[in-house]
Amino acid sequence: MTIDTPAPPQPHNLEYPTAVKGLTPETLCLLQQIADDPLRWDRLSTELQLTAALAVRDLYFEARQTPDEAQGRLVRSLAALVSRQGRAVVQGLSVSFHPSGQHKALRFVEATAIAPQWRPLFARPLTRLPHLAAVFADPAEFNFRTFENILPLDALLPASKEALTLTALPSPHADLFLFRLGGDPALLEALAALDHHGLYVAPLNAASRGGGRFIFHAAELSQALTKAFKPHLPDLEHELGRFSHVNPVFRCNHFEPEDPPFASHIDTPYRDPARGHISRMTMLVYLTGGQGDPALRVGDALLEDIEPMTVVLFHQKHEHEGRAYRSGPKVFLRSELIVEVKADELVHAPDAGALFAKACYLTGECVFEPELSRYAHEAYDRAAAARWHGLPSDAPSRVEAFSHKSFRGVHFVANGYDFWFNAADLSLEECATLAILDTFNCTLGDKPFRALCTTEVWERPADGAWIPIALGNLARDPDDEPLMVELDKEVLFPPPEAVNPDEEFPEELIYFDHDELYFPAQVARNKAVVELYEAAQREAKARVLPAPILLMGQEVFLDRERFIIDEGTIQVIATEPIQPLNFASYETVEVTPEDAINYDTVDVPQLLVPPLLYRRVGGCIHLMLDFFRNTWMVKHREVGANVPRVEQALWYSEEWFEEMYEDALYDRMIEDEEYLPKI
Amino acid sequence: MHKAFVEVRDLLLNTPIGAQTSATFAALCTCFEPALGAGGSGVATLIDYAHGHLAQWHQAIARPLPLSWIEAVDSDHAPSELLRLANTLHLTPKLLPLEELPKTLLALCKRTDLAHITQVVVADVVLNKAWVAGLSHAFFATTLHRLELPYCEIGDSGLQALTRSPKLGGALHTLDLRYNRIGRSFQDELAQAEHLNGLRILRLHGNHVDQIEALANATHLSTLEELDLRYNPIGPFGAEALAQSPYLGGLKRLYLHTTDIGGPPGIRALASSPHLNHTIRRLWRARL
Numbered sequence: 018m019t020i021d022t023p024a025p026p027q028p029h030n031l032e033y034p035t036a037v038k039g040l041t042p043e044t045l046c047l048l049q050q051i052a053d054d055p056l057r058w059d060r061l062s063t064e065l066q067l068t069a070a071l072a073v074r075d076l077y078f079e080a081r082q083t084p085d086e087a088q089g090r091l092v093r094s095l096a097a098l099v100s101r102q103g104r105a106v107v108q109g110l111s112v113s114f115h116p117s118g119q120h121k122a123l124r125f126v127e128a129t130a131i132a133p134q135w136r137p138l139f140a141r142p143l144t145r146l147p148h149l150a151a152v153f154a155d156p157a158e159f160n161f162r163t164f165e166n167i168l169p170l171d172a173l174l175p176a177s178k179e180a181l182t183l184t185a186l187p188s189p190h191a192d193l194f195l196f197r198l199g200g201d202p203a204l205l206e207a208l209a210a211l212d213h214h215g216l217y218v219a220p221l222n223a224a225s226r227g228g229g230r231f232i233f234h235a236a237e238l239s240q241a242l243t244k245a246f247k248p249h250l251p252d253l254e255h256e257l258g259r260f261s262h263v264n265p266v267f268r269c270n271h272f273e274p275e276d277p278p279f280a281s282h283i284d285t286p287y288r289d290p291a292r293g294h295i296s297r298m299t300m301l302v303y304l305t306g307g308q309g310d311p312a313l314r315v316g317d318a319l320l321e322d323i324e325p326m327t328v329v330l331f332h333q334k335h336e337h338e339g340r341a342y343r344s345g346p347k348v349f350l351r352s353e354l355i356v357e358v359k360a361d362e363l364v365h366a367p368d369a370g371a372l373f374a375k376a377c378y379l380t381g382e383c384v385f386e387p388e389l390s391r392y393a394h395e396a397y398d399r400a401a402a403a404r405w406h407g408l409p410s411d412a413p414s415r416v417e418a419f420s421h422k423s424f425r426g427v428h429f430v431a432n433g434y435d436f437w438f439n440a441a442d443l444s445l446e447e448c449a450t451l452a453i454l455d456t457f458n459c460t461l462g463d464k465p466f467r468a469l470c471t472t473e474v475w476e477r478p479a480d481g482a483w484i485p486i487a488l489g490n491l492a493r494d495p496d497d498e499p500l501m502v503e504l505d506k507e508v509l510f511p512p513p514e515a516v517n518p519d520e521e522f523p524e525e526l527i528y529f530d531h532d533e534l535y536f537p538a539q540v541a542r543n544k545a546v547v548e549l550y551e552a553a554q555r556e557a558k559a560r561v562l563p564a565p566i567l568l569m570g571q572e573v574f575l576d577r578e579r580f581i582i583d584e585g586t587i588q589v590i591a592t593e594p595i596q597p598l599n600f601a602s603y604e605t606v607e608v609t610p611e612d613a614i615n616y617d618t619v620d621v622p623q624l625l626v627p628p629l630l631y632r633r634v635g636g637c638i639h640l641m642l643d644f645f646r647n648t649w650m651v652k653h654r655e656v657g658a659n660v661p662r663v664e665q666a667l668w669y670s671e672e673w674f675e676e677m678y679e680d681a682l683y684d685r686m687i688e689d690e691e692y693l694p695k696i
Numbered sequence: 697m698h699k700a701f702v703e704v705r706d707l708l709l710n711t712p713i714g715a716q717t718s719a720t721f722a723a724l725c726t727c728f729e730p731a732l733g734a735g736g737s738g739v740a741t742l743i744d745y746a747h748g749h750l751a752q753w754h755q756a757i758a759r760p761l762p763l764s765w766i767e768a769v770d771s772d773h774a775p776s777e778l779l780r781l782a783n784t785l786h787l788t789p790k791l792l793p794l795e796e797l798p799k800t801l802l803a804l805c806k807r808t809d810l811a812h813i814t815q816v817v818v819a820d821v822v823l824n825k826a827w828v829a830g831l832s833h834a835f836f837a838t839t840l841h842r843l844e845l846p847y848c849e850i851g852d853s854g855l856q857a858l859t860r861s862p863k864l865g866g867a868l869h870t871l872d873l874r875y876n877r878i879g880r881s882f883q884d885e886l887a888q889a890e891h892l893n894g895l896r897i898l899r900l901h902g903n904h905v906d907q908i909e910a911l912a913n914a915t916h917l918s919t920l921e922e923l924d925l926r927y928n929p930i931g932p933f934g935a936e937a938l939a940q941s942p943y944l945g946g947l948k949r950l951y952l953h954t955t956d957i958g959g960p961p962g963i964r965a966l967a968s969s970p971h972l973n974h975t976i977r978r979l980w981r982a983r984l
């Protein structure tokens with residue numbers, strides 16, 4: 018056996034699942050070496066790193082199929098030694114085809130959302146859902162848009178002509194409505210089988226949510242359940258109101274007897290202001306039966322014994338919790354009944370919105386500071402309760418969690434709604450930008466903003482009156498460089514050269530070295546090259562020139578003219594229309610190019626934010642970012658703008674350029690260097 | 697009356713003095729071309745029509761000198777009033793037959809009534825040392841603000857003729873020498889041309905420049921605001937020289953590709969420069 022020179026991966030064995038079965042002895046030896054000597058990884062060739070990463074990928078999915086926890090631990094420890102291979106990006110998140118120290122959150126995404134050049138490397142371990150690829154994301158990059166991974170599962174749950182039925186069952190408590198789910202045997206069978214597809218992932222807030230879970234979208238199931246509820250509406254009307262439909266976004270939970278309970282909480286109601294919809298009742302569909310202590314508690318109502326296919330409804334104002342069955346798995350679906358409401362039926366509750374913003378923020382912060390989890394949990398509950406009861410007035414001594422952060426020497430305090438900065442440290446535009454970067458956890462270079470900050474949790478009085486003093490002791494040195502600078506955007510777009518019609522495209526690369534006179538390529542004057550360059554510049558300018566914030570590498574540049582500051586408000590001028598954000602929506606975000614060598618990549622956060630409120634208090638700038646207020650929702654994504662340059666060290670055949678034009682591959686070239694054949 | 701004369705007259709009558717724009721000037725040029733072609737006393741008539749407007753435009757508009765006017769210069773038909781309209785000589789093979797271009801250039805350089813020419817653009821024609829010398833000793837050379845000679849292959853000898861001319865001096869703020877096969881003598885010539893002490897824009901991309909230490913330490917180039925060195929193999933040492941230059945702190949735009957400066961070592965040098973302005977430094981830091 019030749020340990021040091023295992024065969025490099027060939028194209029055919031990169032394809033999953035070809036490589037799953039039977040790792041070669043050489044590959045196993047390689048993994049053993051990495052496990053024995055963590056420093057070895059950095060000394061491996063690119064080919065060997067890829068070989069090892071593919072092997073870790075395959076071992077991971079094999080381990081998922083076995084209950085052997087030791088094997089799982091082994092794979093996890095091995096994954097921690099392997100750095101991410103490839104540069105795929107999905108839904109704005111950097112993703113890896115194998116688990117690594119940073120990219121360890123398993124998700125399933127439509128394979129087509131992965132750029133074609135990376136796609137073959139990603140496993141598709143779900144035999145019934147071969148269109149879904151398994152990706153590993155870095156939890157540090159999550160923001161409120163990407164906390165959850167919503168799977169499109171209509172293909173698994175098709176409704177047949179036979180309807181689902183709900184038979185009312187006697188309830189032990191007036192707050193609970195119980196039904197038995199029947200009818201459509203194929204759909205019931207498909208529901209029961211959901212547990213066996215290997216879709217479970219650990220929740221972000223595992224400490225309070227427990228067990229395994231996955232979230233999915235199933236329109237036909239929603240319609241079938243909606244029809245099944247219709248005969249029971251007269252009985253539910255008092256609690257429910259004007260029923261519209263069952264939310265097509267479901268969560269499937271699986272608890273083993275030893276799993277911690279789903280901690281007591283209040284559900285955050287769904288709201289779609291455009292359609293006048295809110296959710297009012299939570300629906301649980303128990304796919305398995307068993308006994309728990311209790312299996313479900315809703316307020317004062319207890320359910321200890323649950324039969325399979327029992328459906329439980331209760332108003333979302335109730336605090337509730339669930340414990341695992343004493344024996345056997347507890348598997349249930351969770352969704353909600355959505356009703357129509359008129360605008361005058363709702364009361365504007367800005368404090369509840371602020372609390373919800375804090376809860377979202379703290380959830381993201383839990384990745385870095387796990388002790389914030391209980392504050393996030395509390396904030397969600399308080400915000401949810403406020404939807405029905407209003408927010409109770411705070412006791413003066415109430416303590417909240419604040420994140421004290423330092424980003425390149427600038428200290429600030431944040432809780433997801435309020436941001437405080439030293440007024441002497443930053444301009445208002447810089448304050449707004451920092452708040453935006455933090456809220457959306459934007460990626461700078463290859464690192465999420467929050468990972469670039471040092472963070473500590475301050476548990477202090479909720480009124481924040483102590484903050485100016487605390488921050489006053491942490492002011493920057495006035496001689497320090499400004500945190501962000503204005504960029505003359507034109508510097509990114511040097512004008513094209515004049516076309517020389519006689520300039521033919523070279524067929525071969527001309528090598529040169531410093532011993533000989535270097536004749537620079539005149540390729541930049543070739544007509545095809547100039548046209549390509551101009552087209553690429555037009556595309557890049559369309560994104561870059563209107564952008565208020567440019568992210569290049571780990572640097573942040575501002576266009577102050579795109580910030581309008583008025584008394585007490587900062588407006589960040591965006592170019593896209595405002596669209597509501599549905600927390601339970603499924604969205605495919607375009608792939609962001611990252612690795613083009615012939616282009617400098619500029620990330621342009623596409624921000625649609627309501628005006629940011631600010632006030633100056635005690636030497637501080639206090640910003641308030643109520644991104645979720647009223648119907649204000651935020652659309653946020655980062656798009657890359659590849660700033661083109663004509664590369665003269667690498668030449669491409671003229672035929673290739675012509676072909677590129679003919680085949681409309683131009684766009685692809687803009688997206689990724691992989692389409693640039695190097696001669 | 698010649699149709700073109702009528703068009704000029706109508707245009708001028710409909711354009712109040714003081715309300716002229718570049719667009720009306722362009723329209724005027726379009727009318728003038730055939731009118732001048734008609735020759736004869738009509739030219740004088742045109743000038744009579746245009747006189748009041750020309751006086752305004754003289755100060756307000758910088759435009760390339762139309763080709764037919766240049767030809768008129770040679771044939772002694774061109775009125776000096778017209779010449780004063782333009783402050784730019786723009787000679788390219790698109791405007792003039794290639795074989796005629798150097799000759800025309802030298803003829804213009806010898807004229808004594810073109811002192812108002814402040815900008816010269818000659819492109820896409822191979823200029824030998826004699827022609828470059830003729831240009832750099834032109835009567836108007838002392839007042840030139842902008843000299844652009846892209847794609848002219850002037851080479852090291854042409855650069856020498858330019859930089860050693862005592863006439864080109866402090867008034868020159870833009871020097872565009874891209875794609876000129878300038879190589880080894882570059883830094884000696886430009887670094888020693890202390891009379892070029894008003895340069896703000898220096899475009900040198902697409903040459904063979906690989907040594908820039910002397911340039912980076914040329915005190916007379918401390919006025920530079922834009923420096924384009926793309927497609928020159930200056931390598932990491934060149935980047936280090938730029939980064940350590942105490943005279944380039946006023947640069948607002950520095951055009952270089954990472955391949956020009958040898959990749960990461962060059963990037964690191966520029967990103968950590970103690971002198972370059974912080975925007976330039978950060979643009980390079982962004983590439984680290």
